[in-house]
Amino acid sequence: MDVTVEPEWWYLWIPLAASLVALAVIAYLITYIKKKPVGTDKMKEIAEAIRIGAKAYLKRQNSTIAIVAVIIAICLYVYDFIHHGGIPFYSLAFVLGAATSTLAGYIGMNISTIAHVRTTEAARKRDLPEATKIAFRGGAVTGLGITSISILSLTILYYVYSMVAGVPNPELLVSFGFGASLVGLFAQLGGGIYTKGADVGADISGKVEEGIPEDDPRNPAVIADLVGDNVGDCAGRGADLYESFTDNNIGAMILGLALIEYFGFSGVVFPLIAGAIGIISSIMGILAVGNIKKDDPMMSINAGYLLMGITAAILFYVSVVLMLGGKLVFFLDILIGIITAVLVGLLIQYYTSYQYKPVRTIAEAAKTGPATNIITGLAVGMKSTGLPLILLSAAIVISYVISGGVTNHKLGFYGIAMATLGMLSMTSIIMSSDTFGPIVDNAGGIAEMSGLGEDVRKITDMLDSIGNTTKAITKGYAMGCATLSAFVLFASYLEIVSARIPDFTISLTSPITILGLFLGGIVPFLFSAYAIEAVGKAAYRIVEEVRRQFREIPGLREGKAKPRYDVAVDIATKAGIKGMLIPGAIGIISPIIVGILFGTETLAAFLLSATVTGVILAIFMFNAGGAWDNAKKYIETGKLGGKGSDTHKAAVVGDTVGDPLKDTSGPSLHILVKLINIIALTLTVLFLHPVILLLIG
Amino acid sequence: MDVTVEPEWWYLWIPLAASLVALAVIAYLITYIKKKPVGTDKMKEIAEAIRIGAKAYLKRQNSTIAIVAVIIAICLYVYDFIHHGGIPFYSLAFVLGAATSTLAGYIGMNISTIAHVRTTEAARKRDLPEATKIAFRGGAVTGLGITSISILSLTILYYVYSMVAGVPNPELLVSFGFGASLVGLFAQLGGGIYTKGADVGADISGKVEEGIPEDDPRNPAVIADLVGDNVGDCAGRGADLYESFTDNNIGAMILGLALIEYFGFSGVVFPLIAGAIGIISSIMGILAVGNIKKDDPMMSINAGYLLMGITAAILFYVSVVLMLGGKLVFFLDILIGIITAVLVGLLIQYYTSYQYKPVRTIAEAAKTGPATNIITGLAVGMKSTGLPLILLSAAIVISYVISGGVTNHKLGFYGIAMATLGMLSMTSIIMSSDTFGPIVDNAGGIAEMSGLGEDVRKITDMLDSIGNTTKAITKGYAMGCATLSAFVLFASYLEIVSARIPDFTISLTSPITILGLFLGGIVPFLFSAYAIEAVGKAAYRIVEEVRRQFREIPGLREGKAKPRYDVAVDIATKAGIKGMLIPGAIGIISPIIVGILFGTETLAAFLLSATVTGVILAIFMFNAGGAWDNAKKYIETGKLGGKGSDTHKAAVVGDTVGDPLKDTSGPSLHILVKLINIIALTLTVLFLHPVILLLIG
Secondary structure, rough: HHHHHHOOOHHHHHHHHHEEEEEEEHHHHHHHHHHOOOOOHHHHHHHHHHHHHHHHHHHHHHHHHHHHHHHHHHHHHHHHHHHHHHOOOHHHHHHHHHHHHHHHHHHHHHHHHHHHHHHHHHOOOOOOHHHHHHHHHHHHHHHHHHHHHHHHHHHHHHHHHHHHHOOOOOHHHHHHHHHHHHHHHHHHHHHHHHHHHHHHHHHHHHHHHOOOOOOOOOOOOHHHHHHHHHHHHHHHHHHHHHHHHHHHHHHHHHHHHHHHHHOOOOHHHHHHHHHHHHHHHHHHHHHHHHHHHOOHHHHHHHHHHHHHHHHHOOOOHHHHHHHHOHHHHHHHHHHHHHHHHHHHHHHHHHHHHHOOHHHHHHHHHHHHHHHHHHHHHHHHHHHHOOOHHHHHHHHHHHEEEOOOOOOOHHHHHHHHHHHHHHHHOOOOOOOHHHHHHHHHHHHHHHHHHOOOOOOOOOHHHHHHHHHHHHHHHHHHHHHHHHHHHHHHHHHHHHHHHHHHOOOOOOOOOOOHHHHHHHHHHHHHHHHHHHHHHHHHHHHHHHHHHHHHHHHHOOOOOOOOOOOOOOHHEEEEEHHHHHHHHHHHHHHHHHHHHHHHHHHHHHHHHHHHHHHHHHHHHHHHHEEEEHHHHHHHHEEEHHHHHHHHHHHHHHHHHHHHHHHHHHHHHHHHHHHHHHHHHHHHHHHHHHHHHHHHHHHHH | OOOOOOOOOOHHHHHHHHHHHHHHHHHHHHHHHOOOOOHHHHHHHHHHHHHHHHHHHHHHHHHHHHEEEEEEEEHHHHHHEEEEEOOHHHHHHHHHHHHHHHHHHHHHHHHHHHHHHHHHHHOOOOOHHHHHHHHHHHHHHHHHHHHHHHHHHHHHHHHHHHHOOOOHHHHHHHHHHHHHHHHHHHHEEEEHHHHHHHHHHHHHHHHHOOOOOEEEEOOOHHHHHHHHHHHHHHHHHHHHHHHHHHHHHHHHHHHOOOHHHOOEEEEEEEEHHHHHOOOOOOHHHHHHOOOOOOOOOHHHHHHHHHHHHHHHHHHHHHHHHHOOOOOOOHHHHHHHHHHHHHHHHHHHHHHOOOOHHHHHHHHHHHHHHHHHHHHHHHHHHHHHHHHHHHHHHHHHHHHHHHHHOOOOOOHHHHHHHHHHHHHHHOOOHHHHHHHHHHHHHHHHHHHHHHHOOHHHHHHHHHHHHHHHHHHHHHHHHHHHHHHHHHHHHHHHHHHHHHOOOOOOOOOOOOHHHHHHHHHHHHHHHHHOOOOOHHHHHHHHHHHHHHHHHHOOOOOOOOOOOOHHHHHHHHHHHHHHHHHHHHHHHHHHHHHHHHHHHHHHHHHHHHHHHHHHHHHHHHHHHHHHHHHHHHHHHHHOOOHOOOOHHHHHHHHHHHHHHHHHHHHHHHHHHHHHHHHHHHHHHHHHHHHOOHHHHHHHH
């Protein structure tokens, strides 16, 4: 490689400074939240039980993941030893990727279990703005944590590796992405199985069989359910977006390297700058929430978004002008990414919110029982895959074409990466409002269990419904990010392969390639099957346990005796750990086997097919699940017979079926599509021609 | 094209003779069945009601399809007029394809509505061998009808067109396949929506809500349900296999043409000879059933299969020696096709029969309610996509490689076509045992409605359970045939395109191609969504109607008044016709739009992606549906609480959800994947460079 351009290292000060500022803000937010009062002893006790359960689970999950990670790290170190005389390029990057991803998940879970009870306390004092602020700032710790840890690590690693290797090269970072993806996959799978196993089990045994309300303290599975919100929703979605954010940055840097003759090293570090822009503008937005438009929580959150958006747009414009030779088409790409994210979010809302026809049709179908309710939901879910994917494909094609992809495909791919960077710049603030959801959900649960009365519950219910709206937006957002990131990773796979094999092309005319398409198409189905099955098993065991307790503990039904919460927590924990192993293994091993057995061409077909099928399946699962959920909620507003009617009971079955789809396999598929691509990338960098040999000789 | 080989036209006498013999056998079988007694007046009355309903539906369905077909035929005639001076090459072939497909469906439905009541009558006389024979021979009319009509038409058309054009060319037949596929798609969709709308509606309102048994004469939807078996299962599966059989022959002939330098015209007509071999050996097998091993119906059917298999193997061996230059590798391909069909069938049985673990797990999960039952079934269905598809991909790759595809891909593709021909040679006998299913199902229904008593019902139940076993085999078989046929069509698409564009290759490195993959992946989901939704709507309306009748007709519940069967029949008819339009339009229009907007490369990616996704989705739907069905049946054998228990009720919900998946969208997807490929083939032949110009200029 002919490196004639002198890297302008000072650029790296920007992402470094931005992430350090973010860390300072995080420290401030944590102190702010911790200073708030925690309420009654009863509340403290419940909060503590949730906290202990969540920590215990995360500890066991992380020790299990650690075993897998250590094995892979050793293999990578052997590689490093052979090829780089023991300089641990790949092994260290992998370990750091895995460790930071774990850290991001831990921070999110930890702050959530601190903020929820304080939100309840604010609600107990009838202080809605205060409750909103605490919950949102709790979410912001996760949101900023994800982006700042990622940007900080990538910046330092890139700089140090470049110095050690003597030449700057982002390809050395691929195993960082691998580590992040690996942890992300297991965290989302394990947490997803835990949360939905507990949720479904608690719903069936409590709401359906015993006829007691949600979060009733008599239900032996209620603590497990509340723990699940923390280990599943907070840690899970965080892992997903940490992975999208990190992998996309690495992919975009690799694509930037291919354009070194156009933009010099500015093109390589631009993704880090974009991350910094996202961080800074998100901080402005986050701090505004709860301070502007205090009395209307939704308006306050929207004001934060608006402030963030305007700041980001200005900063992006300036940086494209300064760093990418003023090629404003890339600024346009960034805008396309942001607009696409918004549009996909709106579409998802159309299919999953009960203000619109699809969900109402599902609720209507529940009038003739659970079967028609489920059939209609399946249809809505499948139908909802069309427009979002057409939109995302259009964003890919348009940003490719306008950036000059037709004459030089490297420019086109970089354009796609820009659109993705635009989309991902919102990660911090989006994650803040997303994590807001489980915090207020938990706050409501604590209020119910502590017997705080109707009007406190009313405040937490109001926050909960806002949480559901922000969650719907995040889902569409996560979907868009996962799709585009997977695509950017695939583009960098192509880039890396063609740098090593001149005139590389993937022809579809050979059955061996078509084999790759078939195998790739199967993987998301098998993966989902095991994830869903694990939830089914966990729920089954929890229902059996709850039935046993109601049978064997005298006075439990009357509220005179306490249930054994810990047994249900233990069942969910074991189910989460055990259940994540097989689907996790499928995700890790399948691209390796296909790559080794059939080579780069078949692997490329495999990646594409798995990405396309995985993304479609994920959208189907997300939306079907969300639609069933809201069809039930629609009936609960008093329509079609209201709560307790046969129609409502039928809708509860649909909601329960949708739970593992929308919260376990759906989000895990997002991680899967990125993981297999980054594994392929790592394999190619390591084995096709060791990158270090390319650099120095 | 350099045609130096003189076609040996006398080869065509073989398929011509074989299909004429088959038609004679059909005439004999119809006479044989018609001579059998029809039983009591009550039985006659019910049979007549079913017959009238089925005929009325088919008439309306066919007039609707005719409108679409006429429009397409006119377009094709305009093309013929411009390019061939009015010789109606493509328009005539299209009309014939559509007409023969309609005819095949009509014959199947017609004989079924004659044979069912006679089967009941044989059962009434406690004559099990006679009942088996009548039902199986009724099925055989469909089985032989499909293959002989297809082979007869293709043989004559090929000969006549070759004479008129002055040069023999199977490419002129593509629009015949288009016509057959078009009718097949609508027939399967309309019939599938009819049968499952009626079935689900009757089950929910009768079995679940009123607690009356299946086929109870008090249920106003019972006649619609029985009509559905005829218009859905008989006509539907028939359309599927007629299409597989026809399209694969055309595709294989086109691939044979590309190898003219190797095998002369023998290679082109070999598919027709293979069809003839299938017909002749199936006739031997069919006539044996009911005559050998009379007392054990299952053994008798198996004896028929064995005789068929041995005859076919000998004849294939001889014909490969004589026609394909003794290249025994092609004989091996044929065997691979047959073995794969058997293995896929066994796998499907593993996943869907209650003798094995997967179905028992689903039944077990029903203990905690419908939600866990459905979740587990979804997981089993998704898991079941893995092994069958790996097997089918392996068959594709192995037959490609051993036939010499690595050095000459044309030989490889021809090898794959041979494997498919081997598989499809069993069509007649497989369809015979498949159509056996709805006939005995109807026979049981007639027995129940005529009040023929327990022990008659016992005989029909026994036949019904055999019908379910043969149905499971057919499903795996239809799956294998659809996958391989779609692939053969894709190979001939490639062949035709590369004959016109030298050095044609499909590169996966362009986002425009990837757009094709995304769009192709969406189509099966959208298609299924509308098909499933139509069933949901139809069922909903029927439930409402049944509820209304039970409410408004005094004495209905006590069996003192007669229900209005015709209203439910009318609802199902309208739902079938209306419901088939949107998914049908998606199937027809999507490849045309992609082809016109983005060209041959993107269209190729679209075809592959739609095929892969469609096939996987179909397997998932088939197996999930089958597994739920049998989990319910397992409980009905008295396990886990048996019939009437809460576990059983939960399993009924799963079964109902599975109905539209396994009998409407699943089988329709099979047709879809072939339809889009044959449309692409037709488009290419017509527009890329008109074939006639290639031939004469």
